[in-house]
Amino acid sequence: MSSVKIRNLYKRYGKVEVLRDVNLDIHSGEFVVFVGPSGCGKSTLLRCISGLETVSEGTIEIDGRVVNDVAPSKRGIAMVFQSYALYPHMTVFKNMAYGLKLMGLPKETIAAKVREAAEKLQLTAYLDRLPKALSGGQRQRVAIGRAIVRDPKVFLFDEPLSNLDAALRVQMRIEISQLKEQLTSTTMIYVTHDQVEAMTMADRIVVLKDGVVQQVGSPMELYDHPQSLFVAGFIGSPKMNFLSGQFADPFKAHTVGIRAEHLDIAPADGAWSGRVIYSENLGSDSFVYVDVGAPEPIIVRQPGKAAHHAGDVVGLAPKVHELHRFDADGRPMMH
Amino acid sequence: MIGQVLYAASMVAFAVALLFGYFWGANWLLDRMLATTPAMAGEAITRRDSLRTRIRPWIFLAPTLFFLAVFLIYPIIETFRLSLFDRLGQNFIWFANYSWAWNDATFRQSAFNNLAWLIVVPALSTGFGLLIAVLADRLWWGGLAKTLVFMPMAISFVGAAVIWRFVYAYRGPDMAQIGILNAFVTWLGYPPQVWLQIPLVNSFLLMVILVWIQTGFAMVILSAALRGIPQETIEAARIDGAGEVRIFFTIMIPQIATTILVVWTTITIHVLKVFDIVYAMTNGENQTQVLGNLMYRWTFIAGDSGRGATIAIVILLAVTPIMIWNIRRARAAEGTG
Incomplete structure (x- = not known):
């Protein structure tokens, strides 16, 4: 004891x-x-x-x-x-x-x-x-x-x-x-x-x-x-992506958070879309940085080697049940 | 006045320019005389390159070596030479001066006194310095206390002697005592004493003056060393269950042991050279003589350069081993040894 x-x-x-x-x-x-x-x-x-x-x-x-x-x-x-x-x-x-x-x-x-x-x-x-x-x-x-x-x-x-x-x-x-x-x-x-x-x-x-x-x-x-x-x-690496304002409105939240592995790159119909600014290839997986117009780029984790280059325009599709919704005080909202 | 300042400034500028000219010029000359050209054979280039790197340090060391030789090496050799001659430096008398010193009662008295100084002053200065350094760090007015303790360092030995003459001053038993020591003694109800004429006591009272001066030095160095002790080692000891006193003796002191030894030996060297205090306070009367003052008396009062030089060599021989050891420790502490 x-x-x-x-x-x-x-x-x-x-x-x-x-x-x-x-x-x-x-x-x-x-x-x-x-x-x-x-x-x-x-x-x-x-x-x-x-x-x-x-x-x-x-x-x-x-x-x-x-x-x-x-x-x-x-x-x-x-x-x-x-x-x-x-x-x-x-x-x-x-x-x-x-x-x-x-x-x-x-x-x-x-x-x-x-x-x-x-x-x-x-x-x-x-x-x-x-x-x-x-x-x-x-x-x-x-x-x-x-x-x-x-x-x-x-x-x-x-x-x-x-x-x-x-x-x-x-x-x-x-x-x-x-x-x-x-x-x-x-x-x-x-x-x-x-x-x-x-x-x-x-x-x-x-x-x-x-x-x-x-x-x-x-x-x-x-x-x-x-x-x-x-x-x-604070928990998780890379850091969870946060989007607020117009990007969060469709989800009826002040801010939405989505981890890099819970995003898919979808050519046409994504919730958000933007331009690839950078991609890190780690061999086993890769991180693609996408500028959707928010203050910080969105990080997307892709298995294997990335096939996206700087300048490509891509759509981003979040796995909706993995999305974290937060109110204006930073408290989580119930699904 | 302005003229003097200008003169001094111009001399400083001249000396700096001269040195700069020497360093730059000699370096340029070396590069010039041992220059290599692409046309030369590979072997010749290598030889000249290595020759240049070997010569260059000597160019930069030369002025220092020259002044050391003129003002340090030569005087030592000359002093030793003089110690082998008679009072006017005319007749070579082998080691007669040394055997005189060995058999001279005053010389023996002085050597004994020096030994006493050597034991008492470094021990007390280092001890008090350490104590004050530790205690002052725990008091809000510790900074002020440390400044006050350090101040005597800025006073010359003769100045300190004048101050302490007043402390030890004596007036007849019917008169008001102006010396603090006698004032205190009479306040306790005892008769006033002529402190500086009581053998052994008077020597100790002279040592107190040097302790008063050197404690500040010890305190400053040890205080810095104490601050260098990683706080986490002290905290680890607290968790291990050690009390304040035990932490002080088993964790803190060992970590600053090197510094304590360097402080101790540095003060020891000062003590071996002690002269001014004795000269100004008692001039060696009443069995307070020390080697430094004895040397001065033989050389300049008695005019016997042989015996004066002999005493100087004895002091030098006594200081040297401590000096070498001190430099080694200091180097080890800095990690450059």
């Missing part, structure tokens, strides 16, 4: 409200991702849970105990930082053992725990090295190892992959997902600004914007049923 319950949480710096009325229930063993654009308060929320930041109002419960005034080290949490935050003057072994030593564990227990974690993370060969002699991915694994040995109830990740290059990021993403499979009873909270990470790793995603929770749900719920224009635009 290691659930996290957040009730009416506010965080203010002076007059600036960074988090507003956050309510969340995170279940035991769940992998939850906080996602949102920079400055949305996702990292602050994580730091409030960790205890590195105090809470202005509201409560945080871990395992049924209110932890507002509990020191970070006594909350049963462990954290992996964006910059790894390894102690540069300590070897890998000492980095992982530091917290255990402070708990007052006997030497043999510490050594056993560190070795076990090192084995799990393929770090055994590096235990005597200093962090500066490790690669980025290895450092990140040490940071994870340092967190694992604490046997945390809740595992916190603060943008752990953003300092890695693209290939390594994919690899570490898989490793963290595998770690989650091994630590079934550990709750994991993961902060990222990368919606791809959120989509691929999360059991549930919490989308934040301007300190307010926009929507909570599984990746597919968010993808298929966004509860606001913001979530619709």
